[in-house]
Each structure stands twice: as C-alpha cells, then as structure tokens.
Amino acid sequence: MKFGGTSVADADRIRAAARRAIDARNAGHQVVMVVSAMGHATDDLGSLAAQITDNPPKREMDQLLATGEQVTISLMAMAMEAMGAPAISFTAGQIGIITDDVHTKAKIKSIDVQRLRAALDAGKIGIVAGFQGVTEDGAITTLGRGGSNVTLVAIAAALGARMCENYTDVDGIFTADPRIVPNARKIDVISYDEMLELASLGANVLHNRAVEFAKKYNVPIHVRNSQNKKKGTMIVAETESMERIVVSGVALKDKLARITLRNVPDHPGLAATIFQIIATHNIVVDDIIQTIADNKTATVAFTVDTAELPEVKRVVDYLCRELGCEATIEDHLAKVSAVGMGMRIHTGVAERMFAALAAGKINIQNITTSEIKISVLIDRGQGPRALQLVHDAFDLGSAPNKPAPTKRAAKRAGKAKKTGK
Numbered sequence: 001m002k003f004g005g006t007s008v009a010d011a012d013r014i015r016a017a018a019r020r021a022i023d024a025r026n027a028g029h030q031v032v033m034v035v036s037a038m039g040h041a042t043d044d045l046g047s048l049a050a051q052i053t054d055n056p057p058k059r060e061m062d063q064l065l066a067t068g069e070q071v072t073i074s075l076m077a078m079a080m081e082a083m084g085a086p087a088i089s090f091t092a093g094q095i096g097i098i099t100d101d102v103h104t105k106a107k108i109k110s111i112d113v114q115r116l117r118a119a120l121d122a123g124k125i126g127i128v129a130g131f132q133g134v135t136e137d138g139a140i141t142t143l144g145r146g147g148s149n150v151t152l153v154a155i156a157a158a159l160g161a162r163m164c165e166n167y168t169d170v171d172g173i174f175t176a177d178p179r180i181v182p183n184a185r186k187i188d189v190i191s192y193d194e195m196l197e198l199a200s201l202g203a204n205v206l207h208n209r210a211v212e213f214a215k216k217y218n219v220p221i222h223v224r225n226s227q228n229k230k231k232g233t234m235i236v237a238e239t240e241s242m243e244r245i246v247v248s249g250v251a252l253k254d255k256l257a258r259i260t261l262r263n264v265p266d267h268p269g270l271a272a273t274i275f276q277i278i279a280t281h282n283i284v285v286d287d288i289i290q291t292i293a294d295n296k297t298a299t300v301a302f303t304v305d306t307a308e309l310p311e312v313k314r315v316v317d318y319l320c321r322e323l324g325c326e327a328t329i330e331d332h333l334a335k336v337s338a339v340g341m342g343m344r345i346h347t348g349v350a351e352r353m354f355a356a357l358a359a360g361k362i363n364i365q366n367i368t369t370s371e372i373k374i375s376v377l378i379d380r381g382q383g384p385r386a387l388q389l390v391h392d393a394f395d396l397g398s399a400p401n402k403p404a405p406t407k408r409a410a411k412r413a414g415k416a417k418k419t420g421k
Helices: 011-026 041-052 058-065 067-082 114-121 147-159 192-200 208-217 240-244 270-280 306-323 349-359 380-393 407-419
Strands: 032-035 087-090 097-099 108-111 125-129 132-134 140-142 164-168 189-191 221-225 233-236 249-265 285-292 297-305 326-339 366-370 373-379
Touching: 011 032, 011 067, 011 125, 032 067, 032 147, 041 058, 041 067, 058 067, 058 140, 067 087, 067 125, 087 114, 097 147, 108 147, 114 125, 114 147, 125 147, 147 164, 147 208, 189 192, 189 240, 192 208, 192 233, 192 249, 192 326, 208 221, 249 270, 249 306, 249 380, 270 285, 270 297, 270 306, 285 366, 297 306, 306 326, 326 349, 326 380, 349 373, 349 380, 373 380
Parallel strands: 032 125, 087 125, 097 132, 164 221, 189 233
Antiparallel strands: 097 108, 132 140, 221 233, 249 297, 249 326, 285 297, 326 373, 366 373
C-alpha cells in the first residue's frame, strides 16, 4: 500500500492511512506501506535550498529531500502502535534499496527484502520511506518526482506481492485530468502499455518507471482514493477486449521547451555525438526532429521538460562552441496526446484528432506517433482547451469505458431480442 503526500498531509490523514493498513492486516494479509513526505514538505525543503543557493549540489539536495519521508514513516509507525498494531519503519538504506549514483534521478538496481520479510513474519506492518535509495557506497539518493510509486512497485515485485494499492487524492485513472476536463470519466481497467504512455505523456497519478516495473514483473496496481473505499482503476496486463476501445485516455504535458540547433554540420555520427553529450548530463529528451538543408547542414531540434533548462542551457552553449552552430530555445510549449490499444486495429484516429484541433483553430507544431499513441506539440496557452477538444472528439466523457461486444455476445443479444428475453 502506498500513500502519497496529500494522503498523509496531517495527523488525521496519517491515522486514517494507518487504519487502512491495519484493516488489511486484520483481514489476513501481510502489509507493507510505502509513504511520501507529508503534503508539500518536499517543495518546502526545495524552497529552503533555493534560499541558500541557486545551484545546490545534487548530492546535498538528495540528503535534504530524503528527510521528508523519514518524518512520515516515524509518525505512521507511532500511529499504528497507538492503535495497538505492531509496526516498524525503515529508511531505504535500512532495507537495502540500492540505486545507481545519479543524484535526484536515481534508478533502483536491487532490493534486499530479508529484513522486511522478517518484520512481516513477526506480524508487523512494515513502513518504508518512498522516493529514496542509497548507492553501494552508502550515499543517499532520490528517485525523482513520482519516486514513491517506483518504490511501491519495486518492493512489491521483490516480495512477490499479490497486489499493489496506490492511494492518492483521486478516485483512479481518468480519461483526462479532471481538474482540466470537467467531464473526464474514471477508467475501470487499463493496460500497462496504455498507462505507461499516459504516465510519460503527462498523467501525474503514476510515474512511468513504476508502470515499467509493474509490467516487467506482472504486478497488478489498484489506484484508489485514500478518502473513500470505492473501487479505483486496475492496471493490468493487456487483454484482447482492450483493443476494441479506440482511445482510452488523453494527456497534457504543459511544461515543455524546444531547443533548436541550426547549421549543424551534416555528416554521419554527429547526431550520436550531440545526444551522447546530452545523455552524459542525465538530461531526459522527449521528442527529436532532424531536417537536412541544401548547404550540407542540418537542423536538429529536441524537447525537454522546462525543469531541465538550467542544465540544458549549459550543454547547448558547449555544443554551439564545439560545432559552430546556432541555438534557439522556446520555453512556451505543451504536448497533447491520445492513447489507446485500439489504434492498432482502427483507422482514422489521427484524422479525427487533427480535425478537432483544426476546428478549434489550434496550430500543430509537431506530430509524433507510436503504435498506441498520437501526440502533437502546441503553444502552452492552448493546452487545456486542446485537451478538452481531443477528449470530446473521442466521446471519452459520454459513454462508459466498456469494450464493444464480441461477435459471440452480439449474437446472443440478437437471439435474446427475438425471444423477448
């Protein structure tokens, strides 16, 4: 069970989360709880660092930010003990969550669950700090935004858990962000691949690395609201019926910047050189576009999250000096995407999406596709309206999220109609 920051924002919510875990234990389950920092604690710690320096060392940022979860695990264990349930809290280092040494964006390499298993076998609820790990040398690392979700699924996979329950402040995964699209509807079941696309394209309920873990180890995830007991959204392996839903959801990524390198010498291997240098600085690139000019030069453009811009600017300055090219940076872009397994077998999906945007007089600056998604780059100011237009173009808010009937079911329905049953 994982509880995010809003679900443990104060003492009352911590007690409510504790009761959930205790109820699960009383129902006969062994329970591990992963928790985030309380409320906006991580942001507050980041603000403190910003008051000290504009460029804090990443290692020290990890040391600072990891303290938020340590507060929560201690309070949660206290709450459970006060309710008569044995519990024990663990930092990531105490249960051996080993990561690489990429500070602020670390990836989990291994987990030693021996100590956690011992606690469970002793009848205790294990409470683990999300979002963090340690290197083999013992340095504290953090996993980046959404890292507690990664911790949840990684521990579940290591323990062979039957179920991951991800508690948040919404009722599940929606066809769009309900804060932007009022008629967005909760999805009952979605595939790992669809969720992976939505997570990487701006849906903030789950981190895409968490979904990758879940898919790799076939761990089902139940996304639920911590404030009620309604069924949420199940994220599971793909089934044949999912392909009959053309588009499952739409997403908005509203903080993108585009870097354009012009007059880049056009010869084999240069693109590899450019992106190898970018990769060494641990900059995550979104889309890449390259065009060739008549004068044996190329234009190379790529998009990044605006949070990457300070580091990107330093790298781009270096590339311009080394390659003799020119660079421009646009930091006012957004990406709207439609995702669905049904795109594999249905035609006309792109036309329907583009027509909706054209009718809304929204200019498309770039298009990217995969087998199950279509994305367009647009001006950031038009992002929310574009999301609503695409959502409505596929009627995502007007009908229940159920697949079309199979031929056998349709045949049965026809027979029932004739007989009056």
